[in-house]
Amino acid sequence: MKGIIFTEFMELVEDKFGLEVLDEVLEMSGDEGIYTAVGSYDHNDLVKLIVNLSKKTKIDPATLQQVFGQTVFKTLLASIPETASIGQSHSTFQFIRHVEDYIHVEVKKLYSDAQPPKFYFISETETEMVMDYQSARCMSNVCLGLIEGCATHFGETITVDMSPQSDDSSLVRFHLTLA
Known part of the structure; x- marks a missing residue:
């Protein structure tokens, strides 16, 4: 990490x-x-x-992870070059899609030993996104906080339901609904 x-x-x-x-x-x-x-x-x-x-x-540790994710979003956002495609995002869903396509790719370029989480997009409409988050670190509550921090940044209200897809929570399904 x-x-x-x-x-x-x-x-x-x-x-x-x-x-x-x-x-x-x-x-x-x-x-x-x-x-x-x-x-x-x-x-x-x-x-x-x-x-x-x-x-x-x-x-609760889950709450601490969630608050940490909300807080660290701003720092991670500030570290993205203005010219990057992810910086042109206009919504939470756009940004999340770019995380997998841009941030995780760039992290791997910079740090060949890095093991960023993976996002698998299941479905998406204008108001809903379903994706799986896979990470050996099992820190889905940090991911939840990052999503919430992202929604706040874009001035959107999003409800998030999380459901573990594995016993160790290394795979968690996120169902996001834009209010």
Whole structure:
């Protein structure tokens, strides 16, 4: 997992809960908190940070992942070159389609060892999109938060239903409905 995810997570924790809580979560996790945005790190370290933040704050880990996804969307959006096709998106559905066609492709070009999640588009109309999200990291709630952050960016109201398609939640179906 790319370090930018770790650095953004730690920034969110510090902003929302304070430096003292961040330090306690790092200590609980046996983590020094030294990450670079371009480095690659084991996603299990992020999971451990989220679980320990949940213990500390009494907030469900799924909710923490979702809020993280909502927050990190802005940072990821800002990192996209203005000339990129994804930057020309005018709706949440357009943007999500471009994630698979542009962002994940670019990530693989830049970092040959990267393993971004995969989106499999099942169906789409003007008001509904059904897609499968597949990731060995099983962080579909981060994906949910990213979708919500995207909808907010485009000023759209979207309801999202998630249903695991595998026992370990490495494959999750998202049904998005534009209100």
